[in-house]
Amino acid sequence: MVHNLFKGDTPVSYERGALVSNPWFPQSRTPPGLYRLARWFRRISLVILVVVILFLASAAYSAVEVVRSGPTAGNFSASFDSNDTVAVTGDLNFSNHGFYPISAFSVHVRVLNQSSVYLGQGSFGPVTLASGALQPITIAFYLPIETSGPGASLLTENQVLNVSVWGNATYAYLIPVSIAVETNKSWGAPFADLQVSVGAPVPVSGGYAVPVTIQWQNHASFDEAGTLDFSVVSANGPSCGGSSFPVSVPPGGSFDQTKDVSIVSGCSPAGGTVAAEYLSGGLTIPLPPEPIP
Amino acid sequence: MSAEVPPRPIGYRIPSLSYRILAGGLRLLPLIVILVGIPVALLTFLSTHGLHVPISILTVTVAGLAISVLSTARYILKPTRAYGPLSMAVSVVTILYLLTFFLAATLVFGLPQHGISVGIGVEGVIGLLLLVPGLGLAAGIVTTIEDVRSPRERLPFDYPP
Numbered sequence: 326m327v328h329n330l331f332k333g334d335t336p337v338s339y340e341r342g343a344l345v346s347n348p349w350f351p352q353s354r355t356p357p358g359l360y361r362l363a364r365w366f367r368r369i370s371l372v373i374l375v376v377v378i379l380f381l382a383s384a385a386y387s388a389v390e391v392v393r394s395g396p397t398a399g400n401f402s403a404s405f406d407s408n409d410t411v412a413v414t415g416d417l418n419f420s421n422h423g424f425y426p427i428s429a430f431s432v433h434v435r436v437l438n439q440s441s442v443y444l445g446q447g448s449f450g451p452v453t454l455a456s457g458a459l460q461p462i463t464i465a466f467y468l469p470i471e472t473s474g475p476g477a478s479l480l481t482e483n484q485v486l487n488v489s490v491w492g493n494a495t496y497a498y499l500i501p502v503s504i505a506v507e508t509n510k511s512w513g514a515p516f517a518d519l520q521v522s523v524g525a526p527v528p529v530s531g532g533y534a535v536p537v538t539i540q541w542q543n544h545a546s547f548d549e550a551g552t553l554d555f556s557v558v559s560a561n562g563p564s565c566g567g568s569s570f571p572v573s574v575p576p577g578g579s580f581d582q583t584k585d586v587s588i589v590s591g592c593s594p595a596g597g598t599v600a601a602e603y604l605s606g607g608l609t610i611p612l613p614p615e616p617i618p
Numbered sequence: 619m620s621a622e623v624p625p626r627p628i629g630y631r632i633p634s635l636s637y638r639i640l641a642g643g644l645r646l647l648p649l650i651v652i653l654v655g656i657p658v659a660l661l662t663f664l665s666t667h668g669l670h671v672p673i674s675i676l677t678v679t680v681a682g683l684a685i686s687v688l689s690t691a692r693y694i695l696k697p698t699r700a701y702g703p704l705s706m707a708v709s710v711v712t713i714l715y716l717l718t719f720f721l722a723a724t725l726v727f728g729l730p731q732h733g734i735s736v737g738i739g740v741e742g743v744i745g746l747l748l749l750v751p752g753l754g755l756a757a758g759i760v761t762t763i764e765d766v767r768s769p770r771e772r773l774p775f776d777y778p779p
Contacts, residue, residue, distance in 0.1 A: 356772075356775045357764070357768065357771055357772075359760050359761075359763060359764035359767070359768075359771075360761075360764060360771065360772045360775055362757075362760050363756075363757040363758075363760040363761045363764065364757075366753045366754070366756045366757035366760065367753070367754065367757045369753055370749065370750045370751075370752075370753035370754050370757070371750075373746065373749050373750050373753070374747075374750045377743065377746050377747055377750075381743065498742075499742035499743055499746075500738060500739060500740075500742060500743065501724075501737075501738070501739030501742075502736070502737065502738055502739070503724075503736070503737040504734070504735075504736050504737075505734070505735045505736075505737075506733055506734050507733040507734075508733050
């Protein structure tokens with residue numbers, strides 16, 4: 326059989342199994358330089374391919390171990406905090422059971438109210454979790470509850486909050502990973518269904534008084550213990566009188582109390598409002614003013 | 619004083635064309651399984667479970683077939699001058715294929731019904747993988763130059779007797 330493998334070459338015999346010699350061929354078994362160079366390129370690329378495949382396989386197995394161990398949720402709590410806020414604090418325990426470190430690990434939380442108005446956010450990190458490390462994560466974020474702000478309704482209305490949690494990290498030195506979870510969480514208002522009613526004036530010695538009834542339900546996850554100061558404010562501004570209630574309402578409990586408030590002579594509460602403040606642990610939480618019919 | 623013995627000339631033994639076609643065809647099957655079958659099955663599995671991967675099945679199929687066929691042609695034509703250019707062609711197609719992943723940068727897996735999305739950055743891994751066809755391209759260029767400068771020079775080493 327004759328093959329003309331290279332155009333322009335003299336046909337040579339390539340019978341299978343036949344030993345062929347030719348003066349053009351190298352006279353030794355040392356491959357020529359270009360051949361060796363090409364061979365080294367191929368060998369190095371093969372080594373890189375094998376290393377990358379082994380790396381990816383081990384990273385995938387390791388990632389499965391991390392996911393299987395998963396983060397465990399600790400306590401989530403809410404409480405009134407300074408600057409007219411509710412502090413929500415959550416604990417997670419994250420363990421890295423994989424072979425590779427998780428670097429630049431950070432977690433962020435953002436909360437919108439049911440009208441998609443931004444309420445607040447919190448974050449954790451960045452930290453590096455070495456292989457085998459157990460990392461407690463505490464995330465605290467503060468929801469504004471000042472009466473003029475977007476979070477005022479958190480005090481008195483149960484609602485569904487849109488909570489977005491996202492985390493970023495670099496896994497196994499090379500692989501950036503991001504995870505985003507969007508979920509809805511129900512919010513229990515600490516002064517849910519707050520209602521204030523003012524009764525008809527009754528004469529008392531030196532003037533007259535009005536019975537003021539305040540009621541609400543504590544749908545929050547924390548105790549309410551403190552004092553509720555309130556004042557009856559007339560329609561044109563000045564306070565007609567005020568008083569206070571001691572408050573001790575556990576989660577799920579309700580408050581419903583009435584007290585007679587002496588009214589300043591000449592001050593009419595009709596058409597005005599009842600302004601109340603909840604005082605606890607050195608904090609003052611103003612409640613939304615309730616109109617007097 | 620003994621006379622120096624000249625080195626024994628070496629030859630080569632090239633398998634016949636029909637043998638190479640048969641072997642190439644057998645070699646093509648696992649290539650298609652690895653480069654087309656498994657990736658398409660993986661993409662299908664992910665999509666049936668609601669996970670969206672920004673690489674289409676068509677892209678994976680076309681690129682996998684192209685690499686498999688070119689690689690087989692390179693194997694069959696290894697004793698010829700076409701080997702170098704075909705090596706370059708395989709490498710270039712592989713580089714272009716990997717670049718589609720590289721340009722996607724982040725593969726996002728979404729589970730909309732659970733409000734969960736996971737993004738995985740692939741640029742680092744793809745960057746490493748690009749070295750493989752890059753070096754293959756360099757090898758193809760060197761082989762092409764070698765075949766032009768010294769035809770059949772490599773045959774005794776590619777097909778030793």
